[in-house]
Amino acid sequence: MKKFNEKQILNIIISKFGNNNMEPYIGKDDISIMPLDSLNSSSNEFNDNKFLAITCDMLVEHTDVPPKMTFEQIARKSVVSSVSDLVSKGIMPKAALISLGLPKSLKNSEISRLINGLSLASKEFGIDIVGGDINESKEIIIDCCMFGSLSSVANIPRRNGACIGDYVVVSGIFGYSSSGLKILMNNLSCPDSYFRRRSVDSVLIPSPSYEFGIYIARYFSSSMDSSDGLASSLHELSKQSGVNLLIEEDKIPIPPRLKEFLSINNLDFHDLVFYGGEEYNIVGTISEKNLVEVSEILKVRHLKLYIIGKVVSGIGRVFVLTSNGNKKLLKNKGYAHFT
16 A cells, blocks of 8 residues: 555544644644634634644754755754744744754764754744753754744635635745755756855755745735745645646746756756745735735835736646746645655
């Protein structure tokens, strides 16, 4: 029998342990939201004034740590993943629990550098690390459980809210992180030193779309981050919303010299732009009315929003209009554990 993949395992967990009373706020998303107050006994409804947003992400050395990543950068990456999940919903991270699995072979200086990396990340993102656990393991494992608070769930975009006529938008450039990983793994040739440096930095020092998420995400009808790949994120929004997405390949923001990099190394455009993952950009859908409303915020905050397509009627598929005018079904492919 074929083994379950990561998403299938998660779905089984949700079906077994999901609280039906919390259905609007918990489920197939990277975050869970629960009320801090008890249920209103008379109406059996949540008091809509105090909620806790929770997410967790586990970094495992052999799958998540590329060559040349320092101990400080390893620790920071473990925090970035959870920060990205929260801010993609417009929720400001507040605190975290960090659990460490450490091999006996680690030197004291290396352990100190990991802890220093966590300290620097907590200051960078304004997060209090309030506890956790430490255990022995065969490799470095860091589990980050992060919390944010909110007064209402009304404006939290889930994955199932995309509506026909909405625009499909992203917060940043796609292609640097996939290029950087290939450069680190295989020492590939680059068009210039800037492309190499920017690509490698995007892997070793990833940046979540923090400000974009905090100020813009609440205007979205649906959203998630792109840590598993642009294609995977698009398919997830499309499937859960029960609509099709029509993406224009030429409108996807890519590095200026990416096509030169592809040509030099005989690489495929879709593999790097759609299927790579770990950009930590935000992928979302937004109505035309809200797009007009956020334009001033984008201007004041010096933020960029890229329109890459539209939401159309359908049954949960993603199509791409290529540069030569062909319409193709986009493969639902990206990074997933156990595949």
